[in-house]
Amino acid sequence: MPLKKKTSAMELQDLNFDQDKLDRLCNRLQPLLTKHLSDKELEDSSPQSPPPPPPNRHHARQRPNARFFREYLNGQWCDQPPVPTKPFTDQTIIVTGANTGMGLEAARHFVRLDAAKVIVAVRSLAKGQEAVDDITASIKRPGVAEAWELDLAGYASVEAFARRANALPRLDVVVANAGVFMYHFERAEGNESTVTVNVVSHMLLALLALPKLRETAVATGKPSTFTFTGSFTHWGTPFEERKEADILAALNDEGKAKMGEERYMVSKMIQLLTARQFAEELNKSSKQGKVITSVINPGFVKTQIMRHSSAMFQLYVKALAAVLSQPPEVGGRMLVLAAEGDETMHGQYLCDGKIAQPSEWVISEESKPVQEQLWRELTAKLEDIHPGIMGVL
Numbered sequence: 052m053p054l055k056k057k058t059s060a061m062e063l064q065d066l067n068f069d070q071d072k073l074d075r076l077c078n079r080l081q082p083l084l085t086k087h088l089s090d091k092e093l094e095d096s097s098p099q100s101p102p103p104p105p106p107n108r109h110h111a112r113q114r115p116n117a118r119f120f121r122e123y124l125n126g127q128w129c130d131q132p133p134v135p136t137k138p139f140t141d142q143t144i145i146v147t148g149a150n151t152g153m154g155l156e157a158a159r160h161f162v163r164l165d166a167a168k169v170i171v172a173v174r175s176l177a178k179g180q181e182a183v184d185d186i187t188a189s190i191k192r193p194g195v196a197e198a199w200e201l202d203l204a205g206y207a208s209v210e211a212f213a214r215r216a217n218a219l220p221r222l223d224v225v226v227a228n229a230g231v232f233m234y235h236f237e238r239a240e241g242n243e244s245t246v247t248v249n250v251v252s253h254m255l256l257a258l259l260a261l262p263k264l265r266e267t268a269v270a271t272g273k274p275s276t277f278t279f280t281g282s283f284t285h286w287g288t289p290f291e292e293r294k295e296a297d298i299l300a301a302l303n304d305e306g307k308a309k310m311g312e313e314r315y316m317v318s319k320m321i322q323l324l325t326a327r328q329f330a331e332e333l334n335k336s337s338k339q340g341k342v343i344t345s346v347i348n349p350g351f352v353k354t355q356i357m358r359h360s361s362a363m364f365q366l367y368v369k370a371l372a373a374v375l376s377q378p379p380e381v382g383g384r385m386l387v388l389a390a391e392g393d394e395t396m397h398g399q400y401l402c403d404g405k406i407a408q409p410s411e412w413v414i415s416e417e418s419k420p421v422q423e424q425l426w427r428e429l430t431a432k433l434e435d436i437h438p439g440i441m442g443v444l
C-alpha cells in the first residue's frame with residue numbers, strides 16, 4: 052500500500068507499517084536520497100548491522116544511518132509541525148528571502164499571527180512587492196508586510212539594510228532564511244557566492260542587527276531571536292576543506308571547488324558550526340538583552356531552491372519531491388516556531404519546531420577545533436568588511 056502524506060504514527064501502525072518495514076524503507080530510500088555518496092561509504096545501516104563506529108578522525112561526512120532516515124521520514128510523513136498559534140503582537144520581524152518558498156510562507160504566518168510589522172527582505176523590490184500583495188490578499192492586514200531591499204551577494208547592501216533596521220523603533224525577530232544552491236562557481240565579493248550568501252552575509256547581518264535586537268529585548272523584557280535556516284544536508288559532506296590552514300580561503304579555490312550538492316552541504320555545515328559558536332559567544336557576553344539564536348532544519352520542502360542546478364538534477368529532485376517533500380507552508384511553520392523565543396532553543400538545531408540532534412560529527416569533540424577555526428576566519432573577514440564589528444558582541 053503506498054504511503055500517504057500526513058499520516059499519523061498511529062495510522063502507520065494501522066497500516067501494519069511496523070518498525071522493521073520502516074527500517075527496510077529507510078534502507079531502500081537511502082541510496083535515492085544520497086546518490087552523491089559512493090556505495091563503499093554507504094554501508095548497510097539496518098538495525099541488524101553492528102552499530103556504526105564513532106565518527107572517524109578523518110571523515111566529517113556522517114553516513115546517514117537508520118536514525119537519520121527514521122527521523123527524516125517521521126518529519127516528512129508523521130509529525131508535521133503544528134500550525135503556529137502564539138501571537139507576535141506588536142513585534143517587528145524581518146524575514147530574508149521572503150519573496151518565495153518558505154520565507155514567503157513564514158512572513159504570511161507572522162502577519163496572520165498579529166505582528167505589527169513584517170519586513171519582507173528581498174533582492175528584487177518588484178518581487179518583494181508581489182509577495183507583500185500576495186500576503187495582504189490572503190491575510191487582509193494591509194500595511195503590516197513591507198518589502199525592503201537586501202542583496203546578500205553584496206556587503207554594502209547588507210550594511211545599508213542593517214542601518215535601516217537599526218533605525219526601527221524595535222526589532223524582535225530576524226529569520227535569516229535566504230539561501231542559494233549554486234551549481235557553478237561564481238564569485239560575490241571576491242568569495243565563492245554560496246559561501247557569501249549562505250554564510251558570510253547572514254552572519255554580517257546577525258552582528259549588525261544585534262544592538263537593535265538586544266535593545267528590544269531589554270525594552271520588552273522578552274528575548275529577541277535570530278534564526279538561521281540550515282539544512283539536514285550538512286550530514287552528507289566529507290567537508291575535506293576543514294583540514295586546510297585557511298578553510299574559507301580553500302573554498303575560494305575555483306580549481307578545487309566541488310560545486311552542486313557538495314558546496315551547498317559545506318555551506319550549511321559551516322553555517323551550522325558558526326551559528327553554534329555565535330550562540331556560545333552570546334552566552335559569554337555581559338551585554339544586556341537576551342538574543343536567542345538557533346538553526347532550523349526544515350527537511351525537504353518543495354521550493355525553487357534547485358533553480359541553478361542542471362535540468363537532469365532538477366528532474367530527479369522533482370520526482371523525489373513528489374513523494375517526499377513538504378509544501379512551503381509547512382516549511383514556513385518551522386521558521387515561525389523557532390522565532391517564538393523559547394529560551395531552551397538557544398544554540399540548538401531544530402527540526403519540526405523541536406530541538407533535534409545535528410550530525411554526530413557536529414556534536415563530536417572533533418568538530419570543536421574546526422568550529423573555533425571557522426569562527427576566527429569568519430570574524431576576521433567580517434572585521435575586514437566592517438571594521439569594529441566584533442565589538443558588538
Ligand SMILES: NC(=O)c1ccc[n+]([C@@H]2O[C@H](COP(=O)([O-])OP(=O)(O)OC[C@H]3O[C@@H](n4cnc5c(N)ncnc54)[C@H](OP(=O)(O)O)[C@@H]3O)[C@@H](O)[C@H]2O)c1
Nearest residue numbers: 148152153174202203204228229230282351352354355356
Ligand atoms: N527547500 C528545501 O528542501 C530546503 C531544505 C533545507 C534547507 N533549505 C533552506 O531554506 C532556505 C529557503 O529556501 P527555499 O527552499 O524556500 O528556496 P527558494 O524558494 O529558492 O527561496 C530562496 C530565497 O532566497 C533568496 N535569495 C537568494 N539569493 C539571495 C541574495 N543574494 N540576496 C537575497 N536573497 C536571496 C531568493 O530570492 P530570489 O527569488 O530573488 O532568488 C529566495 O527568496 C534556504 O536557506 C535553503 O537553503 C531548503
